[in-house]
Amino acid sequence: MTIADMSFIQRMIYIVQTYSGSLLKGTGVTMAIAIICTALGCLIGFGVGIVQTIEPKRSASPISKFLIKFVKVILSIYVEFFRGTPMMLQAAFIYYGASQLFGINMGMWKAAILIVSINTGAYMAETVRGGILSVDIGQTEGAKAIGMNHFQTMTSVILPQALRLIMPQIGNNLIINIKDTCVLSIIGTVELFFTFKSISGALYTYFEAATVTLIIYFILTFTCSRIMRYLETRMDGPANFDLATTDTLAYTSGLNSAHVPGRERL
Amino acid sequence: MGEILNINHLSKTFGTNVVLTDIDFNVNTGDVTTIIGASGSGKSTLLRCINLLETPTSGDVIFHGIKVADGGMSEEDYRAKVGMVFQSFNLFNNHTVLSNCMLGQIRVLKKSKAEAKEQAMKYLEKVGMAPYINAKPAQLSGGQKQRVAIARALAMDPEILLFDEPTSALDPEMVGEVLEVMKKLAHEGMTMLVVTHEMSFARDISSHVVFMADGKIEEEGSSSDIFSNPKSPRTKEFLTRFREDN
Numbered sequence: 227m228t229i230a231d232m233s234f235i236q237r238m239i240y241i242v243q244t245y246s247g248s249l250l251k252g253t254g255v256t257m258a259i260a261i262i263c264t265a266l267g268c269l270i271g272f273g274v275g276i277v278q279t280i281e282p283k284r285s286a287s288p289i290s291k292f293l294i295k296f297v298k299v300i301l302s303i304y305v306e307f308f309r310g311t312p313m314m315l316q317a318a319f320i321y322y323g324a325s326q327l328f329g330i331n332m333g334m335w336k337a338a339i340l341i342v343s344i345n346t347g348a349y350m351a352e353t354v355r356g357g358i359l360s361v362d363i364g365q366t367e368g369a370k371a372i373g374m375n376h377f378q379t380m381t382s383v384i385l386p387q388a389l390r391l392i393m394p395q396i397g398n399n400l401i402i403n404i405k406d407t408c409v410l411s412i413i414g415t416v417e418l419f420f421t422f423k424s425i426s427g428a429l430y431t432y433f434e435a436a437t438v439t440l441i442i443y444f445i446l447t448f449t450c451s452r453i454m455r456y457l458e459t460r461m462d463g464p465a466n467f468d469l470a471t472t473d474t475l476a477y478t479s480g481l482n483s484a485h486v487p488g489r490e491r492l
Numbered sequence: 493m494g495e496i497l498n499i500n501h502l503s504k505t506f507g508t509n510v511v512l513t514d515i516d517f518n519v520n521t522g523d524v525t526t527i528i529g530a531s532g533s534g535k536s537t538l539l540r541c542i543n544l545l546e547t548p549t550s551g552d553v554i555f556h557g558i559k560v561a562d563g564g565m566s567e568e569d570y571r572a573k574v575g576m577v578f579q580s581f582n583l584f585n586n587h588t589v590l591s592n593c594m595l596g597q598i599r600v601l602k603k604s605k606a607e608a609k610e611q612a613m614k615y616l617e618k619v620g621m622a623p624y625i626n627a628k629p630a631q632l633s634g635g636q637k638q639r640v641a642i643a644r645a646l647a648m649d650p651e652i653l654l655f656d657e658p659t660s661a662l663d664p665e666m667v668g669e670v671l672e673v674m675k676k677l678a679h680e681g682m683t684m685l686v687v688t689h690e691m692s693f694a695r696d697i698s699s700h701v702v703f704m705a706d707g708k709i710e711e712e713g714s715s716s717d718i719f720s721n722p723k724s725p726r727t728k729e730f731l732t733r734f735r736e737d738n
């Protein structure tokens with residue numbers, strides 16, 4: 227039976243059977259790039275976001291005040307540029323620019339990871355900044371009041387809370403990255419979308435190949451979003467806690483779950 | 493009886509808004525000083541200036557004879573010795589009750605975990621929160637949170653504790669449990685500076701009372717001076733309502 231004689235379903239099965247190796251490899255590359263780049267992007271985003279929220283001390287010298295300001299301006303240019311231009315063009319610009327201007331052939335992996343990471347980093351920088359600013363100012367004051375410096379306050383108190391707040395956004399970025407790696411096909415990265423183009427080009431079965439690839443993308447993104455949701459609940463910790471005693475004095479006015487004889491009123 | 497804190501001609505303005513004018517008073521070791529006055533009279537701002545959460549516009553905060561703002565000691569070292577309890581508790585939401593009380597000891601005072609835990613447990617027991625060491629702040633009532641916040645401040649072994657309206661965010665039933673803890677501390681000789689609207693606490697517990705109005709110290713003196721024998725007409729007027737209530 228030739229392809230022309232097959233039904234829609236038969237063609238899809240044929241594609242999966244014949245190209246399972248390529249599809250798996252494409253899926254692997256897509257996921258690898260998406261996960262590595264989301265992780266690197268988060269690191270960049272945290273670095274940039276933290277610097278953006280540094281307020282120089284009043285007692286700081288003019289030079290250090292100027293330096294902080296200078297670094298902040300550079301970082302805002304980075305954020306604005308990479309958020310404000312299409313990743314597809316950035317890929318072409320960096321990949322071909324590197325070989326033409328500097329004679330560097332980056333290779334598919336390096337180029338792909340570089341481009342997607344710095345792109346994710348630019349978005350994450352703003353997310354992290356927002357996350358830090360939405361942690362109640364009282365948390366900072368509480369930390370300062372027991373003598374913590376800026377670094378200690380950030381690492382022990384603010385960033386863990388900001389991380390929890392921006393978890394949904396990290397999940398968003400992961401899913402966006404899974405889908406957006408397809409623009410890397412412009413520099414010849416053999417990921418899932420590239421595989422789709424090859425299959426459809428070889429068999430002229432655009433609709434069937436698209437359906438198969440679409441289903442694979444959806445399985446990837448749906449699984450990731452569920453995993454992220456699970457991580458969020460894990461971070462929240464148990465909804466209940468164990469009392470470390472059976473002493474009745476432990477039950478105070480705040481606890482309405484237990485009736486404690488003789489402690490009706492405080 | 494040494495002087496711990498010396499507030500020297502302290503003023504604070506926000507833009508054109510003058511909040512504190514020429515505040516001058518001392519706190520000695522073992523004193524329980526309460527600052528009373530109407531809302532908006534600058535009590536809380538004064539306390540925040542003393543802890544340098546706000547920078548005084550002029551004047552000095554002098555700690556054991558050292559001007560803190562002048563770089564004689566770092567803000568961090570100073571704050572580690574001057575505990576603060578906030579109206580809104582400000583417990584670290586991402587830490588358990590025990591961890592809240594250990595964090596400062598470990599990171600600021602560089603104590604070992606075991607030492608920090610022992611110290612934290614000692615004070616959590618004192619405020620009656622030892623059974624709750626595994627709870628997160630979100631799982632506690634207001635009164636419980638405030639008692640943990642007091643234990644957190646005490647665990648740093650401060651020389652003086654500042655209280656910024658510690659019971660104002662609590663319902664009447666929970667005010668009692670927090671005031672009990674504060675009374676206990678006062679009787680044990682803890683040096684305290686308390687901004688409060690709890691007039692009976694101010695009258696019964698404090699050794700020194702400061703009455704503020706419009707960003708100035710209107711009158712100060714011993715508890716009996718202020719409550720039984722106020723001199724200034726504004727103090728009299730302010731205390732009239734309290735007297736009627738009791």
